[in-house]
Amino acid sequence: SAVISQKPSRDICQRGTSLTIQCQVDSQVTMMFWYRQQPGQSLTLIATANQGSEATYESGFVIDKFPISRPNLTFSTLTVSNMSPEDSSIYLCSVEGGGAYNEQFFGPGTRLTVL
């Protein structure tokens, strides 16, 4: 399994500002995933981040709003830009744990509230 940490664990931000969320994994992984969970909803994939290449965004998510960095095989950041109250969600980082079965593991999440 993989151990994943995220910073910050929670934040309250003002409308129009940006927040960068950090994700650190205890082992080298090829792909890292960023998800959003809006209040009372299930998880939605924002993008997949590969080291050394541009992130691949899902339909409905764009790089200008959610820029992602992947400087090495154990770290990634997600920025939520020009925030509005609709961005209030839990943001989760995830990785595949290796092995043959593609089991996916999640970080503790970042709880974001936008006022």
Next chain:
Amino acid sequence: KQEVTQIPAALSVPEGENLVLNCSFTDSAIYNLQWFRQDPGKGLTSLLLIQSSQREQTSGRLNASLDKSSGRSTLYIAASQPGDSATYLCAARSYNTDKLIFGTGTRLQVFP
């Protein structure tokens, strides 16, 4: 396009009961299916993963089954405890998309 649904949306049971959570998926060409637990405001904990070639997996009091032909998976929790109270999510990974698609979750409350 894979769609995953879970029934019931919420469940409240007394301690000690055996219970079954249901997960349905539309695309039977799945690579694997994972069950997760999420405590309020927290991240996800992986409980069980079933490969497409498997029919069930067990871990302690948990047993997950997979029936690809009917597009269903069930999570069986034996002798439920108050500490089992959480939201349970299933997620299917299809060969077509190679992405985890999540269900809507079942919010479980086990009362003493």
